[in-house]
Amino acid sequence: MNVLVCIKRVPETGARITLTPDEQEIDTSYLPFTISPHEECAVEEALRLAGSHGGTTTVLTLGAAAAVEQLQNAMAMGIGSAVLLETDGREWSAEATAGAIADAVRGQPEGFDLLLFGNEAADTGDYQVAVRVAVSLGLPCVTGVKRLELEEGRAVARREAGGGFEVFELPLPAVVSVKEGINLPRYPSLQGRLRAKKAPIQRLTPDPRASGLEKVRLLRAPERGRRAEILGSGADAAPRVAGVLRELGLVAS
Amino acid sequence: MILALVEHADGAVDTTSLEALTLARGLGDPLEAVVVGAPGGLAETLGAFGVTRLHRIVHERLEEYAPEAWAQGVLEVVESRAPGALLAGGTDRGHELLAHVGSRLGAAVAASCVAVEPDGDVFRVTRQRWGGSLLEEAVLAGQTKLLTLAPHVVAAEPVADATFPELLDVTPSLGDEHFRARVTRREEGAAGVVRLDQARVVVGGGRGVGSAEGFAVLEELAELLGGAVAGSRVVTNLGWRPHTDQVGQTGARIAPDLYIACGVSGAIQHMVGCKSAKRILAINKDEHAPIVAHADYAVIGDIHEVLPALVAELRR
Numbered sequence: 001m002n003v004l005v006c007i008k009r010v011p012e013t014g015a016r017i018t019l020t021p022d023e024q025e026i027d028t029s030y031l032p033f034t035i036s037p038h039e040e041c042a043v044e045e046a047l048r049l050a051g052s053h054g055g056t057t058t059v060l061t062l063g064a065a066a067a068v069e070q071l072q073n074a075m076a077m078g079i080g081s082a083v084l085l086e087t088d089g090r091e092w093s094a095e096a097t098a099g100a101i102a103d104a105v106r107g108q109p110e111g112f113d114l115l116l117f118g119n120e121a122a123d124t125g126d127y128q129v130a131v132r133v134a135v136s137l138g139l140p141c142v143t144g145v146k147r148l149e150l151e152e153g154r155a156v157a158r159r160e161a162g163g164g165f166e167v168f169e170l171p172l173p174a175v176v177s178v179k180e181g182i183n184l185p186r187y188p189s190l191q192g193r194l195r196a197k198k199a200p201i202q203r204l205t206p207d208p209r210a211s212g213l214e215k216v217r218l219l220r221a222p223e224r225g226r227r228a229e230i231l232g233s234g235a236d237a238a239p240r241v242a243g244v245l246r247e248l249g250l251v252a253s
Numbered sequence: 254m255i256l257a258l259v260e261h262a263d264g265a266v267d268t269t270s271l272e273a274l275t276l277a278r279g280l281g282d283p284l285e286a287v288v289v290g291a292p293g294g295l296a297e298t299l300g301a302f303g304v305t306r307l308h309r310i311v312h313e314r315l316e317e318y319a320p321e322a323w324a325q326g327v328l329e330v331v332e333s334r335a336p337g338a339l340l341a342g343g344t345d346r347g348h349e350l351l352a353h354v355g356s357r358l359g360a361a362v363a364a365s366c367v368a369v370e371p372d373g374d375v376f377r378v379t380r381q382r383w384g385g386s387l388l389e390e391a392v393l394a395g396q397t398k399l400l401t402l403a404p405h406v407v408a409a410e411p412v413a414d415a416t417f418p419e420l421l422d423v424t425p426s427l428g429d430e431h432f433r434a435r436v437t438r439r440e441e442g443a444a445g446v447v448r449l450d451q452a453r454v455v456v457g458g459g460r461g462v463g464s465a466e467g468f469a470v471l472e473e474l475a476e477l478l479g480g481a482v483a484g485s486r487v488v489t490n491l492g493w494r495p496h497t498d499q500v501g502q503t504g505a506r507i508a509p510d511l512y513i514a515c516g517v518s519g520a521i522q523h524m525v526g527c528k529s530a531k532r533i534l535a536i537n538k539d540e541h542a543p544i545v546a547h548a549d550y551a552v553i554g555d556i557h558e559v560l561p562a563l564v565a566e567l568r569r
Contacts, residue, residue, distance in 0.1 A: 013521065017387060026387070037503045095361060120348075120364075122502065125382050127343075127364045127401070131320075131352035140433035141320065143352075144345040146496070159345060160497065162262060163442030166318065170434035180503040181489065181496025212361030212398075216390040218382070224528055224547040228535065234554035235562035241534070242566045244550055248511060248532065250454055250478055251567060 001055030001150070004108075005046040005116040006101060006133075007039040007074060009067040010123045023217035025091075026123075035070045037180050038118030044185040045148060045178055046116050047078045053150055055113070056080050060104060062097050064089030068201060075196035076188030083108075083202045091124070093211030098132030100206030105137060107204075114155070117177040119144045134175035141175040142168045146182050255281045256308075256336035256397075258327060259299065260346055264292040266299065269342030271409035273402045274302040277340050278412070280371055286418070287330045289315055289323050296418050303412040306419045308334075312427055318346070319435035324353030326425040331358070333423075336397055338376070343401040351399050360395045365403040376400070384502030385525035405508040405529035447481040449498065454480030455509045457500055457527065458488055461516015461538065461556055465493040470560040471515055477567050483507070485523050501526035515556040519544025536560070 011031040018027040035043065043059065050057045059074040061067045062085040071082040085100050092100070105112065115137075117130035127143070134141030146165070147158040155174050158165040188196075231240040245251045257277045260267040277284055283305040288295060291309040299307055310326035327350060331339055339354065341347035343365045355362040365381040367388065376393040381403045393400065442448070449455065456475040458468055468482065475482045484494035486501050500507055502522040512530035517523060519535070519542055527533065528547070535548035536556050545551045552559050 013383065013386070017383065017521065019387075093361065095355075095359075098356075123383060125365055125380075125384065126362070127348035128352035128355065128362055131349060132356045135353060135356035142434050143320075143349045158440070161345070161439070163446065163448045165440040166436045167438045167440060168434055169437045174434070181499065184490065184492070212393060212395040213363050213378075214392045214394075216377075216392060219388050219390065221381070221386055221388050221525075224524075224533070226533075226547060226549050228545050228548040228551035230540075231534075231550050231552050232554075233552065235558045237552040237554065237559060238562035238566040241550075241552060241559075241563050244534070245478070245511075245567070250511060 001050060001053040001114070002058070002110060002112045003046040003050055003055065003114045003116060004058045004060060004105065004112040005039070005042045005074070005079065006060050007043065007070055007118070008036045008061060008121045008123070009033050009063050009070040010036045010121065017220065019218055019220070023219065024215070025218070033066070033069060035073060036118050036122040038120065038178060040185045041180050041182050042116040042118050042178050043074045043077055043079060044183045047186070048183065049114065049148070049150060056110070058083060058112070060085065060101065062092060062100055062206065063087060071201055072196040073188060075199050076192040077186055078192060081202070082199065083204065085204050085206045087206070091215065092208065093213060094124070094126040094128045094132060095211050096209045098129045098136060099209055101129070102133050102136035103206065104204055105133070111173070113172045114150070115139070115175045117175065119177045119179045130175050130177035139173055139175050140170040142170060143177040145176050145178045148176060148178065148182065254334060254336045255284050256331065256334060256339045257284065257286045257304070258339065258341040258347065258350060259286045259288045260342060260344060261288060261292060261295055264294050266295060267342060267344065268409060269344055269347070269402065269404045271302055272404065272407045273340045273342045274299070274304065275410050276369060276402055276407045277338070278303045280369060280376070281337050285334065285336070287327055289326060291422065296420060300417045301411040301415040302409070304418045305416065306421060309420060309422050310425060311422050312424055314427060314432065317436045319432045320349050320353060321434065322427050322431035324350050324357070325427060325431050326423065328354050328357055329425045330423055331397055338398040338400065341401050343403045347401050351401055355399045358397065360397065360399055361393060363391060363393045363400040366400050367403050367406045369400065384522065385528070386521045404506055447479065449481045449483055449500070449505050449507055452481035452507070453510045454478040454513065455483050455500070455507055455530070456480055456513045456515065457483040457485065457517055458494070458515045459485040459517030459523070460487045462488065462493065463557070467557065468493065470557065470564065473564050474513070474560055477564060480509070485517050485520070514544050514548065515560065517544050518542050519547055
């Protein structure tokens with residue numbers, strides 16, 4: 001059971017996002033970086049599956065040399081080996097990213113039974129890299145998975161739908177993208193951190209490719225910007241709150 | 254011609270699909286729709302939203318959802334009709350199917366659009382990034398431009414001059430290879446539970462709730478109002494609530510009539526999940542908490558004093 005998990009390095013944004021003067025990127029001068037949230041859960045899922053079924057775990061990312069930090073974080077959590085598809089740090093399209101990942105997977109001699117992704121990267125929100133990799137490699141794929149089990153050469157994956165779940169089955173090897181909530185990711189151990197620092201990282205240089213979607217600029221989304229009507233403080237506010245609920249037709253008057 | 258992929262459940266069209274049809278009308282003429290299955294009643298609703306021709310993908314094996322099979326059906330309609338654009342709602346299936354179609358066509362997909370302007374051969378799109386806290390202006394090119402619409406952004410509006418669409422049934426050529434990944438069964442949600450995405454009132458709790466037990470009073474208020482309970486990411490990460498209750502960038506996007514935010518600070522990652530609420534009532538100890546600046550109403554105080562008093566008041 002060999003699992004590849006694909007992650008992305010993203011800034012940890014605070015309460016307010018600042019853009020660079022050219023409006024092309026988030027100003028990350030004062031921001032720490034992290035693994036995109038759904039993908040951190042994909043790392044945890046890879047570790048759990050390898051723990052119960054045996055086999056190897058590999059983490060892969062496409063990004064600048066600095067993304068080694070996130071590969072090391074994943075290895076500190078317990079992932080066995082790491083691959084960096086090194087770029088100059090400029091943003092890659094979903095097509096280009098998926099193409100580079102598919103090429104890298106084809107180049108791994110031992111092959112993988114399962115490729116795990118996050119449902120969407122926190123920053124670009126393209127919702128498509130996992131599917132594109134699957135189509136490129138000719139593998140079956142399910143996205144948005146909140147529970148994953150492996151049994152006898154197939155995966156059973158649950159996705160939220162209509163207040164319940166729809167249960168997918170797909171044969172391995174397969175591509176699955178997961179959502180936060182599938183597990184609670186572990187913290188790296190000190191021992192894990194020390195091991196990760198020394199672990200070798202395979203570095204490849206992918207070729208960029210064109211996309212039909214070209215960024216012009218980023219801008220901040222308009223905020224609600226209301227001026228709240230203060231209904232009171234503490235328990236004394238209850239009658240006025242009840243009055244508002246009645247006005248809104250949310251309780252019988 | 255503009256083509257919209259329409260999702261439906263039990264014969265009812267998904268709201269996000271109706272929103273996509275509303276946006277699609279501004280992109281070109283005529284508007285056609287593609288659905289998998291052929292439930293009755295659907296065509297009339299779609300006609301009311303401006304659809305002139307409905308392509309129904311019918312196949313004995315398409316009873317249950319299978320991403321590659323459904324995508325193959327949509328792809329065959331795209332290939333025969335060569336639309337200028339294919340739109341879908343920004344749902345799990347919408348994103349998944351357009352990713353398949355885009356990948357097969359070698360075309361880009363602009364995900365989570367909030368506005369689209371045709372400009373000669375290209376579309377100028379504005380799309381959500383960072384879960385909606387940032388927007389990106391981008392240029393989308395291609396013979397058939399593929400895009401998904403972010404939910405709760407465009408209000409679904411029927412047309413004034415509705416017509417009944419022409420119906421065309423398409424039977425795609427499907428083989429076992431299209432059914433490798435497929436839905437084999439469903440697990441229904443608990444009966445009688447108000448769904449977060451459908452609730453008129455959502456009572457949400459943040460770190461200020463203090464504990465899993467602290468949610469009892471939120472549950473009580475939600476029950477009185479016929480609403481649902483939600484939590485911030487902190488709350489689900491601490492295990493106080495199941496992740497299915499999370500509102501925010503990595504959880505649900507809600508659009509209730511009223512969101513009652515209890516002890517929620519209002520971090521940007523939370524606000525993107527609840528900003529489509531018609532009104533927000535914030536209950537917070539800190540009058541300077543960011544949530545208060547986003548709210549329509551605020552009560553300053555400890556939720557464990559305010560909520561029991563409110564529940565008592567409503568019970569009187």
